[in-house]
Amino acid sequence: MDAYGNIFNCTEVSYVATYGTPNEYAIDHLSGKQMPGKRDRLGNFNDRIRQGEYPCSTCPMLPVCGGACPKSWLEGIAPCPSAKHNIEQRLLLTYALSRIEQEELSLQEVSLVNA
Helix, strand or coil: CCCCEEEECCCCCCCCHHCCCCCCCCECCCCCCCCCCHHHHHHHHHHHHHCCHHHHHCCCHHHHHHHCCCHHHHHCCCCEEEEEEEHHHHHHHHHHHHHHHHHHHHHHHHHHHHC
């Protein structure tokens, strides 16, 4: 919501002249007056993912990022987290490091018992 009573379903568009004056993304107003924005412009993002409009529907990172910012997708910017490109390697590395730490702890325990 902005200081003028306009209500948005995106925190990134109020007070930004690029999105129009009156703001084309305003979906409601505290007074009840009609606003130019359409709630489904950003509000139906999950449905649009499900329909395959965005590559998120097949992305293994979707449960983590939720598709990120619908406004960015509409602007042609893919707001994907960088981990998307190497999550499998990161998980394998984390697992390997945890095994190494576990082995080191076991060796320390054995040396304490034998001391």
